Amino acid sequence: xxxxxLRGNEAIAEAAIRSGLKCYFCYPITPQGELxxxxxxxxPKRGGVFLQAESEVAAINMVYGAAAxxxxxxxxxxxxxxxxxxxxxxxxxxxxxxxxxxxxxRGGPGLGNIAPAQGDYFQATKGGGHGDYHLIVLxxxxxxxxxxxxxxxxxxxxxxxxxAMILADGMLGQMMEPVELPPPVDPKGIPQRPWAVTGAKGxxxxxxxxxxxxxxxLKEMNLVLQETYREIERNEVRWEEMATDDAQILIVAYxxxxxxxxxxxxxxxxxxxxxxxxxxxxxxxxxxxxxRRLSERVPTVLTVELSAGQMWEDVRxxxxxxxxxxxxxxxxxxxxxxxxxxxxxxxHATG
Amino acid sequence: MELGxxxxxxxxxxxxxxxxxxxxxGMDRGLEVTWLPSYGPEMRGGTANCTVVLADEPIGSPIxxxxxxxxxxxxxxxxxxxxxxxxxxxxxxxxxxxPRALKRSDVRGIPVPxxxxxxxxxxxxxxxxxxxxxxxxxxxxxxxxxxxxAMAHELRARGRERLIEVNQRALARGFSEAGKYLGxx
Amino acid sequence: xxxxxxQVPEGYVKAFFRPRSLSxxxxxxxPGCHHGIVGRLIAExxxxxxxxxxxxxxxxxxxxxxxxxxxxxxxxxxxxxxACAVATGIKRANPELVVFSYQGDGDLAAxxxxxxxxxxxxxxxxxxxxxxxxxxxxxxxxxxxxxLPGQRxxxxxxxxxxxxxxxxxxxxxxxxxxxxxxxxxRQSVHDVRHIQMARRAILKAFRxxxxxxxxxxxxxVAACPTNLKLPPPQANRWVAENALKYFPLGDLKVKxx
Ligand SMILES: Cc1ncc(C[n+]2csc(CCOP(=O)(O)OP(=O)(O)O)c2C)c(N)n1
Numbered sequence: 001x002x003x004x005x006l007r008g009n010e011a012i013a014e015a016a017i018r019s020g021l022k023c024y025f026c027y028p029i030t031p032q033g034e035l036x037x038x039x040x041x042x043x044p045k046r047g048g049v050f051l052q053a054e055s056e057v058a059a060i061n062m063v064y065g066a067a068a069x070x071x072x073x074x075x076x077x078x079x080x081x082x083x084x085x086x087x088x089x090x091x092x093x094x095x096x097x098x099x100x101x102x103x104x105x106r107g108g109p110g111l112g113n114i115a116p117a118q119g120d121y122f123q124a125t126k127g128g129g130h131g132d133y134h135l136i137v138l139x140x141x142x143x144x145x146x147x148x149x150x151x152x153x154x155x156x157x158x159x160x161x162x163x164a165m166i167l168a169d170g171m172l173g174q175m176m177e178p179v180e181l182p183p184p185v186d187p188k189g190i191p192q193r194p195w196a197v198t199g200a201k202g203x204x205x206x207x208x209x210x211x212x213x214x215x216x217x218l219k220e221m222n223l224v225l226q227e228t229y230r231e232i233e234r235n236e237v238r239w240e241e242m243a244t245d246d247a248q249i250l251i252v253a254y255x256x257x258x259x260x261x262x263x264x265x266x267x268x269x270x271x272x273x274x275x276x277x278x279x280x281x282x283x284x285x286x287x288x289x290x291x292r293r294l295s296e297r298v299p300t301v302l303t304v305e306l307s308a309g310q311m312w313e314d315v316r317x318x319x320x321x322x323x324x325x326x327x328x329x330x331x332x333x334x335x336x337x338x339x340x341x342x343x344x345x346x347x348h349a350t351g
Numbered sequence: 352m353e354l355g356x357x358x359x360x361x362x363x364x365x366x367x368x369x370x371x372x373x374x375x376x377g378m379d380r381g382l383e384v385t386w387l388p389s390y391g392p393e394m395r396g397g398t399a400n401c402t403v404v405l406a407d408e409p410i411g412s413p414i415x416x417x418x419x420x421x422x423x424x425x426x427x428x429x430x431x432x433x434x435x436x437x438x439x440x441x442x443x444x445x446x447x448x449x450p451r452a453l454k455r456s457d458v459r460g461i462p463v464p465x466x467x468x469x470x471x472x473x474x475x476x477x478x479x480x481x482x483x484x485x486x487x488x489x490x491x492x493x494x495x496x497x498x499x500x501a502m503a504h505e506l507r508a509r510g511r512e513r514l515i516e517v518n519q520r521a522l523a524r525g526f527s528e529a530g531k532y533l534g535x536x
Numbered sequence: 537x538x539x540x541x542x543q544v545p546e547g548y549v550k551a552f553f554r555p556r557s558l559s560x561x562x563x564x565x566x567p568g569c570h571h572g573i574v575g576r577l578i579a580e581x582x583x584x585x586x587x588x589x590x591x592x593x594x595x596x597x598x599x600x601x602x603x604x605x606x607x608x609x610x611x612x613x614x615x616x617x618x619a620c621a622v623a624t625g626i627k628r629a630n631p632e633l634v635v636f637s638y639q640g641d642g643d644l645a646a647x648x649x650x651x652x653x654x655x656x657x658x659x660x661x662x663x664x665x666x667x668x669x670x671x672x673x674x675x676x677x678x679x680x681x682x683x684l685p686g687q688r689x690x691x692x693x694x695x696x697x698x699x700x701x702x703x704x705x706x707x708x709x710x711x712x713x714x715x716x717x718x719x720x721x722r723q724s725v726h727d728v729r730h731i732q733m734a735r736r737a738i739l740k741a742f743r744x745x746x747x748x749x750x751x752x753x754x755x756x757v758a759a760c761p762t763n764l765k766l767p768p769p770q771a772n773r774w775v776a777e778n779a780l781k782y783f784p785l786g787d788l789k790v791k792x793x
Contacts, residue, residue, distance in 0.1 A: 005375050005386075027647070028678040028691065031390060036678065040691040052691050052701065055617065055647035080597075080616065111597060111613065114390070175413055176371065176386040178378045232422040263411030317784055 003178040008143045008168065009034035009230050009257035011179045012076070012102060017042060018184040019154040022071035023049045025062035029081045030114040031170035032104040036076070058082040060088030060101075067097035068208045070196025072154055078101035078170070079120050080111060081143065082128075089163060090129030091294055093225070094210030096195075098157035101135070102166040104173040105306075107333035115333025116171035116256060121310035124167045125284040132222055134229050136164040136236065137283040141258040143177035149281070151182070156236060158191045160228050167283060169306065171256045171335065229285075238281035239290055244271065247276030249349040250323075252315050253304040254280045256335070261304060263338040264345060273349045283311070291318035300324045304341055307331070324348070352407045354492055355415030357432055358482075359400035360424025360445075365479030368505060370401035372483060375501035376493045377405040385413035398427060405492055420490055423483050424465065425449065443486045443529070445478065461489055461532050468524050474514070477491065477521035484525025489533060495526050557588045561605045568768025573725045574667055574734070575606055578636070579599045581724035581739045582609065585746065591634045592626055596648070598640035599673045617648025620655035624663045625736065634745055636663040641682040642672045645707045651708070659716035659750035663741045666753055669760040670779060672706070677763035678777055681705040691762070704782045708743035708755045709727055712788035718744050719752040720789040724780065726772040733785075749791065757783045 006014065013035045016024070024039045036052070043050040049066075053059035059075045066073035077085065082103045092099055105120050107113040124137045136156050140146035146168060153164035194237045197206050212218040240258075243265055244250060253261040258279035268275035278294060280287050295301055301323045303312040319325050328344040330336050356373065360366040367388050374386040388401040402418070417437040423429035423444040433455055436442055438520050440458045447466030463485045465478040480502060487495055499522060501517045544550045544657035558579040563572045582588050591609040595601050604611035614622040619637035627635045644652050644666050655662065671689055672678040678691040682704045686695040712720045719741055723734035734756060741752035757779050761771035 003378055005371075005378055005384075028642075028672055028675045030675055033678075033690070036658065037690045037693075042694050045474075050691075054649065054681065057647075111615070170390070170723050171387065171413070174388055174390045176374060177410075178384060259410075260414060262409075262414040266411065336411045337414055337415060337416045 002068035003180055005176050006143060006179050007034050007148050007174060007176050008140075008172040009104065009174070010038045011143045011147040011181075012150050012166065013038035013042065014181060015150040016074050016100065016154070017046055017048065017238065018181060018333070019151045020072045020185050020187055020190050021048055021074055021154075023051075023062070023066040023073040025051050025053050025059040025066070025073070025075050027053050027056045027059050027077065027081060029078045031106055031116075031173050032076050032078050032102065035102065035104070035173070036178075056084035057088065058180075060085040060092075063099050063101075064088055064092055064095070064097060067092065067099045068095070068197050070193040070198060072098075072158075072190065074100040074102065076104070076289060078104045078106045078114075079108050079117070082123070083122060086123070086129035089135065090131050090133065091210050092163045092306050093129070094131060094221075095208050096161040096225070097163065097208065098154075098161055099163045100153045100157060100166065101163060103168070105167065105169040113333050114170060116169040116306060116335055116339070118169060118257065118306035119308075119310070119331075120167065120305060121283065121305070124165055125286065125314075127263050133225060134232075134284050136160070136162055137167050139167050139254040139281060139283050140172065140253050141279060143172065143175065144179045146172060147179055147181055149313060151185070156232075160232055162228060162232065167255070169256050178332070202205075233285040236282060237285045237287050237289070239287040240277075240279045240281060241290070242277040242279070243274075244276035244278065244294055244298075246274050247294070248274040249276070249300045249302060249345060250276060250298045251277045251302050251304055251341075251345065252291065253277065254283060254311065257304050257306060260336075260338055261341065264310070264341045267338060267342055268345050268349070273345075273346060275345055275349065280311070286314045286318075288314070288318040291315060292320070292322075295319040295322040298323055300326065302345065302348055303327045304336075304344070305329045306335065352405075352443050352492070353410070354405045354420070354490070355418040356403045356405070356420040356422065356486070356490070357400060357418045357435075358403070358422045358424075359398065359432055362399045364399070364424045365476060366399045366422075366424060367401050367476065369479040369483045371495065372480075372498055372501045372505055373405075373486070374403050375504060376497035377403075379501060380493060380497050382407060382493075385410050387413040394422035400428065400432075420486060422486055423449065424478065424482060426451070441489050443482055443489065445482060459489065459532075461485055461529050463528050464523070464527060468528065469503045469521060472517055472520055472524065474517045474521070477518050480518045480521035481525035481528070484522040485529035486525075487522075488526045488529035495522060498522055520529075542646065547748045554750070555583045557582040557591070557608050559606055559608050562605060564602055565599065566762040568759070568761040568771055569599070569657050570669065570725050570756065570760075571603075571667060572711070573731060574665065574756050574758065575603060577725075577735045577738050578638070579607065579667060580735060584739060585742055587634045587742070587746070590632060591636065594623050594626075594635070594637040596622075596637065598643045600638045600640055600643065600667070600672070603638055612616045617643050617646070618651055619643065619648065619727065620651040620660070620662070620664065623664075624655055624658075624660050627660065627662050631661070634663070635740065636665060636742070638665045639667070641666070641668040641670065641680045645681045645705050649707070653714075656711045656753065657714050657716040659718065660702050661745055661748060662752075663745050664751070664753040665738065665741075666755040666756055666784065667758050669758040671760050671763045673760045677760075682783075684778060707782065708753065708788050711753060715782075717751040717753065717789055718749040718791040719787075720755075721753075721787045722755040722757065722783060722785050724757040724775055724785060726775040730779055730785075731746055755783070757785070
């Protein structure tokens with residue numbers, strides 16, 4: 001395998017194509033323009049459909065249609081566009097259709113700006129649209145990991161019939177890193193979709209629904225979803241730990257902040273502070289258990305985010321008062337430097 | 352080893368490409384690399400910068416507080432980043448457009464008249480490769496040949512094969528220009 | 537703020553003024569961009585009608601979003617495509633205000649088609665300035681609903697293929713079919729003669745609102761030199777030679793006139 005130098009946006013597009021992506025629908029928005037451009041250039045050449053929709057609302061409903069028709073499908077956008085997709089995402093969840101949604105987050109709320117941010121954590125992990133549902137939410141922190149997690153997103157989404165989201169930020173989309181990509185997946189390895197609408201030939205009609213007027217039956221539909229979510233929680237929690245064995249202070253950070261925190265841990269250790277890092281890779285399901293375990297022996301658990309403290313709530317749920325849980329965040333697209341985070345670490349490690 | 356380099360200049364001075372060539376050259380020599388651009392409408396006609404990190408182990412932060420090297424192509428860029436360069440670091444600056452000396456005395460300064468050299472080469476747009484050549488000489492982490500190959504790769508990808516030759520000369524001129532200030536090394 | 541332009545040499549008379557309703561801010565649009573010209577024509581209309589102190593502009597998403605900085609009138613920023621709905625809310629809340637939206641083709645004719653059609657159909661008493669530059673300017677040159685067949689954009693790298701992405705949407709012709717609108721016209725600003733015509737159309741679209749005539753829309757066929765990758769004079773020529781073939785100029789609907 002050769003190392004390619006790719007932007008995060010390009011690596012995600014290439015990985016999706018290699019995952020057997022058949023239909024990609026989009027509406028342009030910064031900072032994920034390169035993803036759209038890459039798809040426009042490459043996907044048609046490689047047997048897929050690229051279509052620029054008239055809006056994000058249309059794009060996500062095209063995804064809903066393509067998913068119902070039984071193909072691997074994806075859309076991508078950034079924060080304001082993801083807000084518009086929420087209705088369609090709720091329908092995907094309700095109808096149990098697999099699909100991948102990429103959110104390269106930017107500063108908000110409202111139009112905000114195009115700088116990196118992590119303000120959509122609540123939206124991504126707690127539902128976002130209406131109804132009782134979850135997405136599988138994967139948070140890459142490097143370009144190679146972004147490619148890897150896109151392939152995983154397709155796989156998990158198919159396996160559980162739950163839409164999956166890649167939650168990254170503008171910085172990861174724009175930056176370049178060497179990436180080694182696996183060869184395209186064998187189409188025969190992609191799970192069958194006996195429920196898809198393919199024409200009721202030699203079988204009873206397949207119907208894709210997200211509604212039932214009879215409360216008892218809708219409850220049962222919901223229970224199927226809930227059972228699936230419990231299964232995902234049991235099987236799919238993913239995280240990375242660094243230098244946690246003897247940590248006196250644990251940083252919890254994901255995505256771009258997760259990688260910046262690695263530099264902070266190294267520097268803190270050089271200065272004699274035993275810092276460690278837990279980096280959630282799945283934001284839903286969230287790694288409550290490993291954080292809980294660490295909080296039994298680490299006195300301080302510092303959450304670092306590009307938000308006003310969203311993942312922080314989950315960290316506190318995991319810690320349940322066993323350790324101090326300070327928070328450090330930046331807002332509006334401002335990204336803290338390793339030095340700034342280090343000074344927070346020092347303050348809390350000694351204070 | 353972990354080296355952070357900031358390239359900064361006007362949009363259109365080829366700053367992002369210079370950074371990309373360094374990153375690709377590093378990758379081709381087996382290093383870990385990151386390339387992080389400033390992005391957005393600010394780049395249209397405004398200032399541009401990018402940060403390249405070269406390391407021999409996986410890279411954490413692609414953002415650098417105190418770069419080991421700065422390539423400043425115009426005065427606003429030097430004004431903005433000079434103070435941030437690490438002690439004993441390196442500043443390659445475009446003396447064709449920057450009328451002042453460095454304020455810092457604890458860094459190595461390498462003035463390169465990039466616009467003048469590029470004009471002599473008959474290709475004003477090669478200023479970025481002149482500056483990169485000088486940086487490579489002073490930095491020593493990535494050989495000139497690796498950068499030549501990486502530059503050729505980038506230009507080929509853009510359908511600009513015919514510019515490879517002059518850019519090669521630009522890299523070489525920058526490389527030898529820096530030698531004037533590093534004679535003792 | 538010192539204004540060099542106010543120093544008129546002996547024997548000269550100053551005949552070209554900065555409209556009062558424009559602020560001192562310098563345009564940040566790219567060289568040759570038609571947003572600058574259209575923005576000024578609106579300011580001239582506001583001055584001429586003496587409505588600066590009761591005008592509210594709406595700047596939705598697109599290069600239009602920067603517009604608020606250049607005026608001395610109240611402004612509201614709107615979500616992508618929703619300007620006509622926001623304008624409706626403002627106008628219904630306070631009919632004394634003069635409300636105009638300023639929208640790109642992506643904004644008005646793609647994501648905002650529904651809001652536009654329904655505001656027009658209601659005959660909402662607002663003024664819509666619709667800048668059709670056949671491309672998504674702000675996001676870096678993607679296909680717009682108005683992109684010409686065969687035109688290369690970043691999302692139509694081989695040129696727009698009408699079999700896959702449809703045809704340039706003539707939204708003004710569509711709206712002109714409705715009973716609601718008072719005035720629908722298409723203009724351009726690629727040369728001085730057309731700028732003068734566009735100026736009159738914009739003035740009329742504002743006057744209609746003052747007279748309570750209802751929904752008025754002025755489409756301006758414009759150039760985005762940056763994304764056309766053409767120097768401004770060639771971009772102007774491109775409008776004349778290519779864009780106007782698909783988007784013929786003139787009034788499409790004038791109610792009672
Ligand atoms: C909901 C949403 N989707 C997408 C975007 C990204 N976006 C910003 S400007 C723009 C298109 C602007 O094109 P147009 O309306 O033609 O105006 P122009 O910039 O060409 O003047 C888009 C898609 C956004 N800000 N919000």
